[in-house]
Amino acid sequence: MSGTAVEELLQDVGRQAVAIAGEDLAGRLLVYAEVEDRVTSADVLYKNRRGDVRLVLGPHPFKQLVYELWQQWKSQPGNEEWRVMSYVVDQDGKLTVDLTYPDDVDSEEIVTDRRPRAVKKYFGDVKVIQPDPFA
Numbered sequence: 001m002s003g004t005a006v007e008e009l010l011q012d013v014g015r016q017a018v019a020i021a022g023e024d025l026a027g028r029l030l031v032y033a034e035v036e037d038r039v040t041s042a043d044v045l046y047k048n049r050r051g052d053v054r055l056v057l058g059p060h061p062f063k064q065l066v067y068e069l070w071q072q073w074k075s076q077p078g079n080e081e082w083r084v085m086s087y088v089v090d091q092d093g094k095l096t097v098d099l100t101y102p103d104d105v106d107s108e109e110i111v112t113d114r115r116p117r118a119v120k121k122y123f124g125d126v127k128v129i130q131p132d133p134f135a
Contacts, residue, residue, distance in 0.1 A: 005072050006069065006072050006073055006076060009065070009068060009072055010069065010087075010097065012065055012069075013031060013062075013065060013087060014087070016061075017029055017031045017087070017089070018089070020044045020056050020058070020059070020062065021044060021054075021056065024049055024054065025047075026046075026047055027046065027047025027091050028046065028047050028088065028090050028091060028122060028123065029044065029045070029047075029088070029089045030044070030045045030046065030086060030087070030088050030119070030123070031044055031058075031085070031087035031088075032084075032085075032086055032087075032115050032118050032119075033066045033070075033085045033087070034083060034084050034111050034114070035066060035067060035070040035082075035084075035085070040063040040064075040067045040070075041058070041063070041111045042058035042062055042063045042065075042066040043055060043056065043057050043058050043115070044056045044058060045119060045123070045128065047123070048129075052127070053119065053123050053126045053127070053128050053129065054128070054129045054130075055131070056131065057131070066085070069085075070082070070085075080101055081101070081102065082100060082101055082102075083100055083101060083102045083104075084099070084100035084118075085097065085098070085099055085100075086099075086118050086121075086122065088122055116128075
């Protein structure tokens, strides 16, 4: 696959993330993903119309898309395998993708340890509204 395939997958991730946020999206959007072989966490956090930051756990097809992006990325000559991706879309449409590589990830931590740091970096000190998984 070519670099073009990676670019298309990056665009697909953005489109699907915006669709996941839906009509409630009113500001910055963050896809926070952690990927390893056969393991993917890919969640969408976004500023909503009330000014809160909402967390939506990525549905299975979204996680599969992020995993496919990861596989395509690392198959490209010169690309290192990443472990964490922070994919940010600002309200003006500006896209930023920050990658963290395996040597920079503390293996003693889990996603719920690392994700709050990403939220603080991209949204500041905010309370994150999470859906009730049992509702």
